[in-house]
Amino acid sequence: MSAHGDELTYRKILVFWIPLAATWLMMATEGPLLAALIARMPAPKFNLAAYGVAFAFAVLIEAPIIMIMSASTALVKDRDSYLKLRNFSYALNAAITAVMVLFLLPPVFGFIMKSLIGLPDEVARLTHSACLALLPWPGAIGYRRFYQGILIADGKTRRVAYGTAVRLSSILITSFTFYLFTDLDGALIGGLALGISVTVEALATRGMADSSVRKFKGLNSNPLPSETLSYRFISSFYYPLALTSILALGVHPMVTFFLGKSRMALESLAVMPVILSLVFIFRCLGLSYQEVAIALLGDKGRNLERLRSFGGLLALCTSGGLALIAFTPASFIWFQKISGLSPSLAEVAILPTQIMVLIPALSVILSMQRGILVAFKKTKPITFATLIEVICIFGVLAVTLRGLDLVGVVGAATALICGRSLANLYLLAACRGIRRRAQT
Numbered sequence: 041m042s043a044h045g046d047e048l049t050y051r052k053i054l055v056f057w058i059p060l061a062a063t064w065l066m067m068a069t070e071g072p073l074l075a076a077l078i079a080r081m082p083a084p085k086f087n088l089a090a091y092g093v094a095f096a097f098a099v100l101i102e103a104p105i106i107m108i109m110s111a112s113t114a115l116v117k118d119r120d121s122y123l124k125l126r127n128f129s130y131a132l133n134a135a136i137t138a139v140m141v142l143f144l145l146p147p148v149f150g151f152i153m154k155s156l157i158g159l160p161d162e163v164a165r166l167t168h169s170a171c172l173a174l175l176p177w178p179g180a181i182g183y184r185r186f187y188q189g190i191l192i193a194d195g196k197t198r199r200v201a202y203g204t205a206v207r208l209s210s211i212l213i214t215s216f217t218f219y220l221f222t223d224l225d226g227a228l229i230g231g232l233a234l235g236i237s238v239t240v241e242a243l244a245t246r247g248m249a250d251s252s253v254r255k256f257k258g259l260n261s262n263p264l265p266s267e268t269l270s271y272r273f274i275s276s277f278y279y280p281l282a283l284t285s286i287l288a289l290g291v292h293p294m295v296t297f298f299l300g301k302s303r304m305a306l307e308s309l310a311v312m313p314v315i316l317s318l319v320f321i322f323r324c325l326g327l328s329y330q331e332v333a334i335a336l337l338g339d340k341g342r343n344l345e346r347l348r349s350f351g352g353l354l355a356l357c358t359s360g361g362l363a364l365i366a367f368t369p370a371s372f373i374w375f376q377k378i379s380g381l382s383p384s385l386a387e388v389a390i391l392p393t394q395i396m397v398l399i400p401a402l403s404v405i406l407s408m409q410r411g412i413l414v415a416f417k418k419t420k421p422i423t424f425a426t427l428i429e430v431i432c433i434f435g436v437l438a439v440t441l442r443g444l445d446l447v448g449v450v451g452a453a454t455a456l457i458c459g460r461s462l463a464n465l466y467l468l469a470a471c472r473g474i475r476r477r478a479q480t
Contacts, residue, residue, distance in 0.1 A: 333411025
């Protein structure tokens with residue numbers, strides 16, 4: 041896709057970007073909403089910690105299926121390709137659900153949570169109940185993302201946003217119903233709200249995609265064997281995408297592992313999901329910019345400078361917005377009044393939030409860099425950059441938490457900003473090479 045016309049203007053970029061940003065913003069409200077609710081329930085420190093750990097592992101287990109949306113958008117063209125990719129995604133869904141079941145077996149769960157991470161018994165108990173509630177999560181995510189890709193391939197992107205609105209509404213109804221009318225633990229309510237809402241969203245997305253599915257199933261497959269989609273091709277196409285997601289999403293359980301053995305471990309585990317939820321509100325605006333860059337870059341990157349200028353302004357606004365909270369009295373308003381943390385936990389949360397204030401800007405840059413690489417069909421550097429980021433985070437965590445004995449959440453924030461900066465620097469060189477080749 042080009043600029044939807046002649047010259048790409050800032051207004052065209054803004055109009056194209058806003059629906060994508062709105063979708064991400066709706067998803068970004070989930071974390072703060074549930075964390076704020078759990079913080080207002082009994083034993084908030086234990087339940088916030090358990091909820092954060094459960095969510096981190098659920099996200100890690102879903103990692104292999106996340107990119108199936110990109111695969112279905114790119115590969116589904118007719119009946120044969122639809123059926124084969126659907127079968128592939130269903131098999132992958134079954135595999136990750138089996139992994140979730142294995143993870144929940146008491147001997148396995150106990151070894152990971154108590155022996156490896158070192159969670160207190162009460163936090164481990166709450167984490168297990170939350171993970172049980174999240175059992176449908178990986179499969180529902182894969183099912184939903186496959187059909188979201190079908191909608192995008194058919195040009196019905198608004199329906200993707202409608203599905204997100206259904207999910208958010210379901211979270212609100214479910215969480216407040218359990219909060220008002222039951223005595224369930226906060227971590228369990230968080231897990232139930234997420235598990236139920238993503239299942240509802242998946243079913244709603246499948247319903248909205250029905251006309252698109254019938255359209256693709258009605259298209260005859262290409263009669264040339266050389267152009268027929270094979271399971272071998274799907275596997276080779278999808279493997280790098282899955283690997284990138286696994287590496288990226290493995291960061292959260294890794295951070296959780298280090299936090300569990302750090303100084304002020306319980307406090308760090310309790311405030312980390314609250315901090316990450318706040319940062320994600322601003323970071324998600326940058327994440328939504330990747331598809332904008334891919335779609336509007338144009339032949340040989342002719343719209344690159346205009347997209348970079350818009351991205352630079354977006355980076356300034358997103359990190360600037362987070363800074364207005366992190367470095368002003370608004371931080372206490374957010375963490376105490378809105379998120380519901382106690383004054384002592386709010387105090388712990390401020391410094392790591394200040395350290396991470398550049399994360400939203402770096403996310404905009406990363407999205408722009410990935411967009412350029414995908415548009416020019418050079419995706420290997422994306423995987424290498426993610427690997428570099430993960431290795432850097434691991435190294436900084438080891439130094440700051442084991443060597444320097446920093447407060448856990450402070451060391452984790454330092455590691456995350458260092459890892460993302462190094463990934464940006466690596467992709468900067470890759471993008472410069474592509475730009476030079478495009479210009480010549």
